Amino acid sequence: MGSALPNRHYLLRQRDVADVHQLAVYREHGGYTALQQALQANQPDQLVELAKASGLRGRGGAGFPTGMKWSFLPKDGRARVLVINADEGEPGTFKDRELIEGNPHQLIEGMIITCFAIGAPESYVYIRGEFLHGYERLTAAIREAEEAGILGEHVMGYDFSHRMFVYRGAGAYICGEETALLESLEGKRGNPRSKPPFPAVAGLYGRPTVVNNVETIMNLPPLVLEGADWYRQWGTEKSPGLKVMSVSGHVNRPGNYEVPLDWTLAELIEAAGGVRTGHAVKAVIPGGSSMPCMPASQLDTPIDYESLVQAGSMLGSGGCIVMDDSTCIVRAVARVVRFYRNESCGKCTPCREGTYWLTDIMDRLERGDGEMRDLDTLLDVSDNINGKAFCALGDAAVGFLVSALKHFREEFVEHITGQRCPLGARQYDTVNH
Amino acid sequence: MSEHKWPAEWQEWAEASRATFPNAQSSLMPFLHRVRTQRGWLPPEALDAAADLLGMTRQHVDSVVSFYTLFRSEATGRRTVHVCLGLSCMMAGADTLMENLEQDLGIAEGQTTRDGAVTLLEAECLAACDLAPACQVNLVYRGPVAPEAYRELLEMPVPEPDAWAPPTTPEAREATHRG
Numbered sequence: 111m112g113s114a115l116p117n118r119h120y121l122l123r124q125r126d127v128a129d130v131h132q133l134a135v136y137r138e139h140g141g142y143t144a145l146q147q148a149l150q151a152n153q154p155d156q157l158v159e160l161a162k163a164s165g166l167r168g169r170g171g172a173g174f175p176t177g178m179k180w181s182f183l184p185k186d187g188r189a190r191v192l193v194i195n196a197d198e199g200e201p202g203t204f205k206d207r208e209l210i211e212g213n214p215h216q217l218i219e220g221m222i223i224t225c226f227a228i229g230a231p232e233s234y235v236y237i238r239g240e241f242l243h244g245y246e247r248l249t250a251a252i253r254e255a256e257e258a259g260i261l262g263e264h265v266m267g268y269d270f271s272h273r274m275f276v277y278r279g280a281g282a283y284i285c286g287e288e289t290a291l292l293e294s295l296e297g298k299r300g301n302p303r304s305k306p307p308f309p310a311v312a313g314l315y316g317r318p319t320v321v322n323n324v325e326t327i328m329n330l331p332p333l334v335l336e337g338a339d340w341y342r343q344w345g346t347e348k349s350p351g352l353k354v355m356s357v358s359g360h361v362n363r364p365g366n367y368e369v370p371l372d373w374t375l376a377e378l379i380e381a382a383g384g385v386r387t388g389h390a391v392k393a394v395i396p397g398g399s400s401m402p403c404m405p406a407s408q409l410d411t412p413i414d415y416e417s418l419v420q421a422g423s424m425l426g427s428g429g430c431i432v433m434d435d436s437t438c439i440v441r442a443v444a445r446v447v448r449f450y451r452n453e454s455c456g457k458c459t460p461c462r463e464g465t466y467w468l469t470d471i472m473d474r475l476e477r478g479d480g481e482m483r484d485l486d487t488l489l490d491v492s493d494n495i496n497g498k499a500f501c502a503l504g505d506a507a508v509g510f511l512v513s514a515l516k517h518f519r520e521e522f523v524e525h526i527t528g529q530r531c532p533l534g535a536r537q538y539d540t541v542n543h
Numbered sequence: 544m545s546e547h548k549w550p551a552e553w554q555e556w557a558e559a560s561r562a563t564f565p566n567a568q569s570s571l572m573p574f575l576h577r578v579r580t581q582r583g584w585l586p587p588e589a590l591d592a593a594a595d596l597l598g599m600t601r602q603h604v605d606s607v608v609s610f611y612t613l614f615r616s617e618a619t620g621r622r623t624v625h626v627c628l629g630l631s632c633m634m635a636g637a638d639t640l641m642e643n644l645e646q647d648l649g650i651a652e653g654q655t656t657r658d659g660a661v662t663l664l665e666a667e668c669l670a671a672c673d674l675a676p677a678c679q680v681n682l683v684y685r686g687p688v689a690p691e692a693y694r695e696l697l698e699m700p701v702p703e704p705d706a707w708a709p710p711t712t713p714e715a716r717e718a719t720h721r722g
């Protein structure tokens with residue numbers, strides 16, 4: 111059993127407080143007092159230490175320790191830049207959208223605190239182009255903050271000035287990768303850059319840059335107010351705190367759930383109303399479609415970063431996709447590899463060509479036209495992408511496929527020997543394709 | 544030289560974009576978004592205007608436009624319906640929803656109706672899997688949309704381009720009328 115749920119939301123504040131996206135309401139409920147405390151104390155380094163002590167880890171996918179990331183900035187006197195990754199395109203993940211739409215001021219407050227900590231006079235939010243409502247909410251909140259003297263010259267009257275910009279993406283999953291994001295923010299095609307140099311050394315326009323996810327930075331205001339020990343009451347030693355998990359697929363109440371990181375997958379699914387009535391769980395992808403799937407026998411796994419890795423998957427962005435026993439795994443895999451084929455930026459051959467071949471073979475298998483040797487080819491092609499592609503999209507493209515072949519191989523074989531889907535999924539869903 | 548060549552609002556937007564972002568390079572995508580919202584898509588003259596007003600080559604503008612799915616240089620209807628076919632939406636019947644729309648509109652995914660009213664497009668995960676099957680109409684979310692309730696998407700009120708650009712060349716018209 112994981113730790114008890116707190117009796118309030120710390121990130122999804124809109125669940126407890128109506129209209130908290132408005133500055134007046136946000137302030138009535140303690141908004142911007144953390145920022146004021148931080149500016150009053152005037153000890154930027156202590157804020158970096160606080161982030162380190164809390165054990166907060168990046169919520170964008172890689173789970174990198176946030177305070178450590180900030181301390182990689184070279185101490186060479188150059189002005190730093192904070193870029194917020196609000197591109198949220200990882201299939202199964204929808205937390206940043208709800209956080210931005212419902213609680214934009216907490217993001218702004220977290221950003222200013224972070225920028226004060228690292229010494230950044232400017233920050234950017236790179237927001238997914240499709241998030242029109244979120245964009246409008248966020249720009250309106252920034253305007254409110256500017257008018258109230260929370261942004262601009264002398265933030266809240268203190269000796270710190272800050273400008274914030276919002277930049278819209280335009281439909282490209284790869285722009286969630288941090289270096290592709292920086293290219294796009296510079297007005298170019300979103301092709302990933304080679305690392306090194308890392309963004310901390312040469313990021314946006316060559317400046318020292320920190321890229322952090324929306325949810326990561328929204329943890330700062332409560333952290334400043336409550337402290338590192340408070341944060342560590344949830345989760346594990348290495349994965350402390352609360353995480354907003356997006357639960358979708360065959361559950362009774364799909365949605366975002368802000369839960370302690372020591373909960374199990376089973377507890378999370380229970381919180382989301384349980385699996386569809388009359389069905390049993392077949393497989394779960396715990397962290398967005400880039401992560402390997404886990405069979406029902408592993409539902410007792412806790413969702414902290416380490417436990418999920420040990421179980422053969424990853425927490426990723428926290429997009430938990432639940433598939434019940436009516437799901438055709440072959441069809442699900444076909445859909446996911448097609449996503450990566452569509453979204454491959456085309457820069458490197460293993461990913462560009464490999465995702466094409468995988469899609470081709472998976473479509474054939476799904477139609478019932480596959481042959482046994484296709485299964486070996488799938489693994490061969492995956493091997494040639496995994497670890498050999500220019501950016502992490504390559505590895506992401508094969509995680510679900512390889513894990514599905516491991517846990518549900520017999521289902522692939524049945525599609526070949528029976529020359530059709532044993533579950534009839536195709537007949538039901540894709541009449542004309 | 545560019546003073547009289549382009550609509551006044553385009554000149555204003557170009558200037559506003561350049562003023563908003565400290566680095567001029569970053570002004571391209573914000574400018575394109577504004578024109579896209581106004582016209583429904585990016586007609587060729589908009590791409591020329593972007594190059595001219597922002598001091599870039601047309602080649603650079605084209606290379607950027609072709610990378611992003613929301614920047615369409617192909618004639619697009621007044622109403623763009625994006626149906627998410629991502630995994631969670633697929634499990635909720637998104638493919639059937641798409642087929643129902645195709646049949647009703649008499650067009651295939653990727654096409655525009657003859658009268659220019661609707662463009663039907665497939666979307667990847669729209670980060671709204673809690674609303675599966677999820678859709679966007681002119682970037683306004685709708686969901687869950689049951690496959691048989693597809694007409695909602697054609698009838699719901701949404702902001703439309705206030706100066707929609709109908710296709711201008713015979714080739715472009717042909718492309719639009721493909722359905």
Ligand SMILES: Cc1cc2nc3c(=O)[nH]c(=O)nc-3n(C[C@H](O)[C@H](O)[C@H](O)COP(=O)(O)O)c2cc1C
Nearest residue numbers: 168169170195197198199286287288322323326502
């Ligand atoms: C293909 C790909 C897509 C990604 N998409 C996102 C995204 O949409 N949002 C995000 O925050 N991070 C995304 N990431 C991770 C970012 O590269 C980066 O690690 C993250 O924004 C860092 O922030 P964090 O340390 O706060 O997690 C993606 C990575 C890859 C390889």
Ligand code: SF4
Nearest residue numbers: 455456457458461501
């Ligand atoms: S791995 Fe794929 S997305 Fe990444 S650089 Fe290569 S082609 Fe582009």
Ligand code: FES
Nearest residue numbers: 627629632669671
């Ligand atoms: S799969 Fe459709 S919104 Fe995520």
